[in-house]
Amino acid sequence: MPLNSPTHSRTSGINLAGSLSHEFARFRKVEAIIKRTSFVVLGVYLVVLVGVAGINFFFLRQEGSLRKAGESLRGQINTLSPVEILLQTVKNRTSLAANILGTTQTPPERVLAQVVGILPLGATIAEVDAQEGKFSISVSLPNSGSVVEFFKSLSASSQFSNIEMDGLSLSNQGFYTVSLNIR
Amino acid sequence: MPISNIVRDQKRPGGVSAGAIAYDWRRFIVPVGVFLVITLLSATFGFGLVKNILSTVERIDQLKVENSGLQEKRDKLSGADRNLLSRQAQVAVLAVPNQNSSLVSLSAIRNEAFTKNVQVVGLKVVEKEGAQKGVRETGLEFELEGKLFDVMALIEATNKTAPIVKISKVRMLGSGTGDGSVSADLSFQTFWAEAPKNLPAATAPLETLGAKDQQLLLEIEKLRFTASRQVIPATPAGRVNPFAEQ
Numbered sequence: 001m002p003l004n005s006p007t008h009s010r011t012s013g014i015n016l017a018g019s020l021s022h023e024f025a026r027f028r029k030v031e032a033i034i035k036r037t038s039f040v041v042l043g044v045y046l047v048v049l050v051g052v053a054g055i056n057f058f059f060l061r062q063e064g065s066l067r068k069a070g071e072s073l074r075g076q077i078n079t080l081s082p083v084e085i086l087l088q089t090v091k092n093r094t095s096l097a098a099n100i101l102g103t104t105q106t107p108p109e110r111v112l113a114q115v116v117g118i119l120p121l122g123a124t125i126a127e128v129d130a131q132e133g134k135f136s137i138s139v140s141l142p143n144s145g146s147v148v149e150f151f152k153s154l155s156a157s158s159q160f161s162n163i164e165m166d167g168l169s170l171s172n173q174g175f176y177t178v179s180l181n182i183r
Numbered sequence: 184m185p186i187s188n189i190v191r192d193q194k195r196p197g198g199v200s201a202g203a204i205a206y207d208w209r210r211f212i213v214p215v216g217v218f219l220v221i222t223l224l225s226a227t228f229g230f231g232l233v234k235n236i237l238s239t240v241e242r243i244d245q246l247k248v249e250n251s252g253l254q255e256k257r258d259k260l261s262g263a264d265r266n267l268l269s270r271q272a273q274v275a276v277l278a279v280p281n282q283n284s285s286l287v288s289l290s291a292i293r294n295e296a297f298t299k300n301v302q303v304v305g306l307k308v309v310e311k312e313g314a315q316k317g318v319r320e321t322g323l324e325f326e327l328e329g330k331l332f333d334v335m336a337l338i339e340a341t342n343k344t345a346p347i348v349k350i351s352k353v354r355m356l357g358s359g360t361g362d363g364s365v366s367a368d369l370s371f372q373t374f375w376a377e378a379p380k381n382l383p384a385a386t387a388p389l390e391t392l393g394a395k396d397q398q399l400l401l402e403i404e405k406l407r408f409t410a411s412r413q414v415i416p417a418t419p420a421g422r423v424n425p426f427a428e429q
Contacts, residue, residue: 031210034211034213034214035213035214038213038214038216038217038218039213039217041217041221042217042220042221045221045224046224049224049228049229049232052229052232052233052236053228053232055236056232056235056236056239059236059239059240059243060239062243063239063242063243063246066243066246066247066250067246069250070246070249070250070253073250073253073254073257073385074253074385076257076261077253077256077257077260077385078385080257080260080261081382082265083260083261083263083265083268084260084382084389085382086265086268086269086271086272087260087263087268087389087390087391087392088379088382088383088390089272089275089276089378089379090268090271090272090275090392090396090400091390091391091392091396092376092378092379093272093275093276093278093279093376094275094392094396094399094400094403095396096279096317096318096374096376097275097278097279097347097399097403098395098396098399099317099318100279100318100347100349100374101347101349101399107349107350108350108351108352108353109338109339109342109350109353112335112338112353113335113338113339116331116332116335124331124357124363125331125355125357125365126356126357127355127356127357128353128354128355129353129354130352130353130354131351131352131353132351140357
């Protein structure tokens with residue numbers, strides 16, 4: 001057969017079939033693997049799915065038992081409510097008492113008691129005006145010696161942060177009146 | 184597909200035939216089917232289950248914390264000394280009563296004034312509006328006359344009586360006679376507060392008494408409760424009981 005005949009050219013085209021059949025065989029192999037593994041994958045997936053459902057069931061049961069335990073504890077706490085009422089009452093009253101008593105300012109009666117405590121012999125209170133944050137006092141003293149003694153006692157006392165003298169007068173009867181603002 | 188078919192199909196003008204496409208699909212029907220089944224199961228059950236598990240685990244954690252709090256609260260309540268608490272509650276309510284305490288305080292201060300030889304010249308009860316930090320106040324104003332040291336002793340004594348009273352203002356004027364007599368205007372504050380009406384939720388943590396509370400209770404216990412809460416009627420005198428048996 002001459003080489004340039006049509007039959008010859010067709011024969012050279014068929015040569016490609018060799019490579020095609022090779023690729024096809026590989027393709028068939030992959031196809032078979034996919035087919036086989038598909039069922040395996042499905043099986044594994046189903047097992048996993050059943051496992052997940054089992055875990056879900058386990059957790060749901062655990063939640064149920066915890067809820068039950070919680071209800072039981074609530075019931076026990078309810079039976080102990082009289083104790084809780086007592087405790088809450090005490091707590092409430094002590095916190096209120098702390099609020100009432102817990103002031104930062106020195107109570108006026110304490111300053112008064114401190115000043116009265118250092119009054120010299122023969123001294124009398126002429127006037128007192130005491131409230132929180134303000135304390136003014138006028139003291140009548142029988143002689144100048146007691147005035148000095150009173151001032152010394154005031155200065156020696158560490159209870160007062162600030163003492164201002166408002167006035168010092170001498171009466172016809174010979175009594176000294178000292179007016180002070182104390183803080 | 185036989186090789187001859189491929190060869191035949193390749194020979195056709197226009198490329199792949201309809202038959203070849205159908206054959207290709209048939210070959211992939213199983214993996215595609217499996218994929219579809221997995222997708223459907225995941226969409227209908229899988230994701231729902233996983234979501235459910237995650238939310239259940241979260242709820243379980245919350246329940247565990249809640250139950251441990253409840254258990255702690257139950258243990259504390261069952262371990263508390265009921266008699267001691269009852270006594271402490273009585274003392275605390277006497278110090279800060281749950282109803283207006285002005286009359287009780289008035290009576291207590293008058294009793295103290297009487298025992299200290301201080302004369303009560305006048306008194307006034309002043310209602311104060313509003314409440315501070317849950318405490319309601321009533322003002323008591325006393326006009327007193329007596330010796331300075333007796334008035335001071337009265338002031339000292341009022342600080343140790345229950346219900347709790349606070350001195351808000353002291354005004355004194357010396358008599359000028361030199362005998363130590365003073366006339367004093369003392370303003371007191373008395374306090375009361377309504378009792379707690381509701382218990383907190385069972386899950387709320389229990390507030391126990393701290394060291395400060397115990398210390399304060401000890402101080403409150405030292406207060407003297409001198410006045411009674413009720414007026415005891417005087418015994419009948421000079422009257423004849425008409426129902427008495429003759």
